[in-house]
Amino acid sequence: MADDMLKSTNLPQNPERATLEGRNKFMGFWFFLGGETVLFASLFGTYLALKNSTVDGPAANEIFGLELVFIMTIVLLTSSLTSVYAMYHMKNNDPKKMQLWLGITVALGLTFLGLEIYEFYHYVHGYHFGYTTSAFSSAFYTLVGFHGAHVAFGLGWIVSLMIRNAKRGVNLYNAPKFYIASLYWHFIDVVWVFIFTVVYLMGKVG
Amino acid sequence: MSATAKKAGFGATLWDYLTTVDHKKIAILYLVAGMFFFLLGGLEAMIIRIQLIEPNNDFVSAQFYNEVLTMHGTTMIFLAAMPLIFALMNAVVPLQIGARDVAFPFVNSLGFWLFFFGGVMLNVSWFVTGAPDAGWTAYAPLSIFSEGHGVDFYAIGLQISGFGTLMGGINFIVTVVNMRAPGMTYMRMPLFTWTAFIASVLILFAFPALTVGLFLMTFDRLFGANFFDPAMGGNAIIWEHLFWIFGHPEVYILILPAFGVFSEVIPTFAKKRLFGYSSMVFATVLIAFLGFMVWAHHMFTVGLGPIANSIFAVATMAIAVPTGIKIFNWLFTLWGGSIRLTSPMVFALGFIPTFTIGGMTGVMLASAAADFQYHDSYFVVAHFHYVIVGGVVLGLFAGIIYWWPKMFGTMLNEKLNHWFFWLFFIGFHLTFFIQHFLGLMGMPRRYWIFLEDQGLDLFNFISTIGAFFMAAGTILFLINVVITQAKGVKVSGDPWDARTLEWAIPSPPPFYNFQQEPLVRGLDPLWIEKMEGDGKIQPAEPLGDIHMPNNSFVPFMMSLGLFIAGFGVMFQGSYWILAVIGFGITAGSMLYRSFKDDLGYHVHKEDLEDEKGDGSNG
Amino acid sequence: MADNTNSTNEKQQFYRKKHKEEMKHHVLTFAMMIAFTLIAFGLVISGVSAMFTVPIILVLAAVQVLFQLYYFMHMNQEGHEMPALMIYSGIFAAILTVLALTTIVWWGS
C-alpha cells in the first residue's frame, strides 16, 4: 500500500482525493480557508474603521496610483489561471507540464511580490507614508502586508514542492499536496480581489 | 512498534511522549498540562481571595494583584479549560466514531506543543519584568500603555497557543467528517462527538479574530503601529470588538463539550437513551450559530447606542431557548430512568441547578439596561463562575472521572471522588453565590482592595472561606489520582456498563484502537449490541493490515522555534538573533517535514491475530 | 485495484477529455474575471460618482470571488458540500466582523 502511494501510474480521476490522507488534507485545507476568511475579514474591518484616521499623514487618494495596482492585479489573476493549468496537467498525469506551469505561476507570483515591495518603497520614500505615520498607514500596511506575506509563503511552499518532486512523477502521495497548494494560491487571489477593490479602488473614489 | 516494547525506561518513555502522534497519548499530555495550569490558576485564585478576605488588605501590592488577576483569567480559560477539553476530545472522539486515529496525527501533536509552549511563554513573564496586568480582556489602550513586557508575553504567548488550538480544531472537524466508521452517520454520533465537532467549528471561526487582534496589539506595542492609540488616530473600541467576536464564541467553545460530557454521563447512569437526541443536536448547532451574533453584550456600556444594545440584548436572550431545551432534555432523560449515583453522575446532577442559575444570571445580564448596573461588577464575576466552574469545570471533572478507566485502565476511588465533589460544590456556592450580592451592593470587579464601611466585609469573607473548600476538594482529587495510579488495579473495557463505542474495546485501548473497523447499527451502538446482540460490536471488515503514522519530533521543534523567536521579537535589539534562530528552527523543521516522505508503517495481520483475545494489551 | 491495462487506458482517455472540457471553462472564467477587473478600474478612472461606483465594484469583486471558488477551486464539483458549508460559515462570520468594525464602532459616538 505504501508503495501504491508512490506509484505514478494508473491515477484515478481525482488523485488528490483518492486516499483517505488525501481526502483529509483536502477537507482540512478547505476548512482552514474558511478560518482565513475570518482572519482577513478582521483585517479588512480594521482597515475600514481606520481608513480616515490619517492624522498628519497622507490620505488614501493622495498616494494610491492605479496603474501599478492594475498591473499587479492582472499578474496575480493570471497566476491563478496558470496554477489551474498546472492542476490540469497534474490530473492528466503529466508531471513535466505541471512543473512548467507551476514555474510560470511562481514567476508571476515573484513579479507581484516585487511590484508590491516597489510600491511600499515608493510610499515610504516618496510620500513619507511609513508604517507608524498614522492609524491609517498601520492598517494599510498590515492588511496589504498580510496578503503579501501569504504570497511569499505560498511561493516558498510551491517551490519546495517543485524541488522535492522534481525527480518523480505525480502520485497519490504528492497529488494532494500540489492540489492544496493550488487552492491556497487561488485563495490569495480571492483576497487580492477584495484588496484592490476595497483598498485601492474605494480609496481612490473616497 | 512500541506495542511490543515491554517496560520502557524513563528516557524512552519521555522520548515516546515528546514524539508521539497517538491521540490517546496526546490526550494524556493535554490532561497533565491542563491540570498543571488549572492548579496554577487555582493558586492565583487563592491569592485573589486571600487579598479580598478583609477590607484594605495588603497581602499583595496593587500591581501584583492586577498581574495575578490577569493571569488567573488567562490561565484558566486558555491554559486550563481549553486543554482539558482537548484532552477529553483526543481521548474520546476517535473512539466514539470508531476511527483508528485522528485525521492529522502530526498536526494534532503540533497543536499540543504549540499550546504548551505558548502557555510556558505566558508564565515565563512572572520572572521577566512581570506578568500581564491589563485583565484577561487586555482592553486597549491600557494594554498598550502597560509598562514592561507583561502584555507582550500575553500577546505572543496567546498567539502561539492560539495557533495550536486552531490546528487542534481543524483536526477534529476533519476527523469527524472523514473518519467515521461504517454506519456511523451524523445522526448516530454520540453527543460528546457532536459537541466536540461544533466546538471545533467555533474554534475555526472565532480564533482568527483573536489572532488578528493579538497581531495588532503586538504591532502597536513592539513596532510602533497605531491601531489602538487614540493620539495617533487609533481606536480602542476596535480591540474590544475583535476580542469579543472571539471571546463570546470562546465561552461556548468551553461549555459545549461540557454539555457533551453530561449527555454521555446522564444516559449511561440513568440507563436510558438520551431524551430528544435530535433536538439536542439541533440545540447545539443553534447555540453555536447564535453565539456568533451576541458578542456586543459585553459592550453594553461602551456607548454603542440604544439600537445596537437592544439588538444584541434580544439576540443574547434567544440563546436561553436552545440551552433550555438541553436542560429539560437531560431532566427527561433522568425521568423514568434507573439512576446510579456514581461520581460522574453526581457531578452531572450538581451541574444542572448550578448551571441553570448561571444561565439565569446570564439572561439578566443580557437585559441591556439592567447591565448598566451589573457590568464590571461582582455580579458578572458570579455569573461567569457559575457557568464556567458550575458548567465547564464540573463537566471536565465528570468527563475525566468517567473516561479515566478508558484512558488509564484504572478506576479512581469513588468514595474520595464523592468527597471531592461535596467539598468543591459547597465551597463553590459559598464562594460565588454571595458575589451576586456583592456586585449589586456596589463592588466593582478587578478591585485590588475594597474600603471599610461599605458593607462589603462579611460577604467577601464568606467568599474567601468558600474558596478554601474548593482548594481542599481539588487536593483530594490529586490524592485520589496518586493513590489510584500507585495501586494500578486494572479494570475491564466497560466498567460503567455504558452505551457508546469507546467502551467496546479494552481499557486502555490498543494503539490502533480497533482491530477491525466496527459496524455501527444505530445510536448507542454498544447498548444496541447488549440488548439485541451478544454485547460485542460486529466488525465491518475482515482482519487486515493496519496503517499507522510514524512518531515525530518535528512538532516539538517547530513549537520550540516559535517559542524562542517570541523572545527575540519581544526584546529586539541584540535579541533579534533569537528571532533568527527561532524562526530558523521552525522553518527548518517545516522543510525537513516536507522533504521527508512520511508514509507511516503497517501493523501486520499476523501480529494482530496473535493479540486477539488479549484485551489488556496497550 | 487490479484493473486490466486496457480499460485503464480507456478510463484515462475519458478523464483527459473531461479535464480538457473543464479547462475550457476555466479559460472562459478567466476572461470574464479580467473583464470584470477592467470594468472596475474603468469605472473608478472615469470618475463616476462614488455612490454609484462603490456598490458596483463590490458586486464585481464578489462575483469574481465566486468564480474563483466555484471554477478555479472546483467548488462546483461533487464532494464539496462540506467545504462549501464551511466557506459560507466563514463568509457569514466575516460579514459580521466587517459590519461590526465599520458601523457599530461608531453608532454611539
Next chain:
Amino acid sequence: MMKGWMSKFKAIFALIVLALVLSGCGKPFLSALQPKGEGAEMIYDLMILSIVIMLFVFVVVMVIYTIVIIKYRQKKDDPDFIPKQTEGSHALETLWTVIPIILLLILAVPTVQYTFALADTSPEINEEGEEQDSLWINITGAQYWWHFEYDGLEVSTSQELYIPTDRRVYLSMSSQDVIHSFWVPAIDGKMDVNPTGNTNEMTLLAKEEGVYWGKCAELCGPSHSIMDFKVIAVSPGEFEQWVKDMQGVTGEETPESATAQEGQQLFADNCMTCHAVGSSPNKIGPNLTNFGDRLKIAGVVDYNKENLIEWIQTKGKEMKPGNHMQDAPYNLKDEEAEKIAEYLMGLSPSDITPESAEDSVYKDSDLSSLFPEEEAEGEGEQSQDGESEEGSDGEGSSEDGAEDENSDEENNEE
C-alpha cells in the same frame, strides 16, 4: 445520601438568607438595591422583573429535578431493571421551547424600552410643557481621578460632583488616558469613559439629597480600585448658591492665617503647573477650588492634615500606587508641605458642602438664573469657554465619529 444532600442545601440556603438580613443589602449610598435616582429605579424595576421570571424558571427546573432524583433512583431490589428507552416527545419539546420564548419576550420588551429611555438625552419638559435648559457637565476620567466641568458656568471641580436633586443633569464623558467607567450605583447605571473619539453621554437624576459614592468600573491600572469619587446631591436652591459661590473663586483670594498665606505662595510655586484653584480647563492634576470641603483626600484617604501632608510628601506613591503625581518634580520640606496643607484645607468658597446634602434643608429653584437669556440662542455658545478645545484636537483624526449626528454637541463649531 439524599437526606444529607437536602439538609446541606437547606443549611446553605438558611445561611444566605441570614447573611442577607444581617447586611441589609449593602449601604444606601452605594447599593444598587436601594435606588435613589431615576436611572437606578428604572433598572431596579427591571431587575425585579427579571428575577421573578428567573425564579419561576428555577422553581420549575428544581421541581422536576427533585422528583427525578427521589423517584427514579436505581432500586436496590431490582438493579437489573431496564427502563423504557424513550426517544423524546414532540409535545414536551414544543412546550419547553415555547414557554421560554414567551418569558423572554416579557423581559425583552421592557428591556428595549428602558434601554432607549436611559439613552435619551433630550431636554426635560417642565410642568408648563416647556423645554427646560439642560445642565451639561463635561466629565474627564484620568488615572486615577475625576474632573467635572459645568458647561457654560465657569465652574470646575474634581473628585466631588455637586448636582441638584430632582433635576436631570447631562453628562458628557471622555477620558484623557485609558478607558474608565463612571458608576454611581445608588443613582444610575454605569457608562464607559472612553479616550478621544468616542464621547459618551448620559443623564443623572438624584431623587434624594445625599452623598453618594461613585466608582471607576473599568480596569485602568494599579489604583483602579481606589479611583473613587462622590456625588453630592443638594436641593436645587442650594445647588444654585453653590454655583454662584464657586463662580466667584479666582484663586487669588488671600487666606486668613499667615501660614495659609505662605502656603498659597508655595502652592503657586510648586503645584500650579498641574493643579488649579478656581475655574480652569482640565489640567494634569485635580482642581482644588473647594478642597476644604472635600470628604476624602484623593477620593479615598481619610480627610485630615496628617494624611494630606503625607500625600504631598510621598506624592501619593503608597496611597495611590501608580498615580501620575509621582512624576511631579517638586521637592518640599515638611513644614512647607504643612503650610500648603493649611492653605488647601482652608479652601471653602461655599457654605454648601457635603453637610448640606445630609441636613434636611431643602431650597427649591428652577435654576433659571444659571441659564441667562442669551444662552438660549444656541448650543454653539458652549464652545466659547474653551472646554471643547481639548476635545477637538485629537478628534480631527476620527472623522467618522464626527459625521454622526449625535456628536454635534461637541463638534458644532468645526
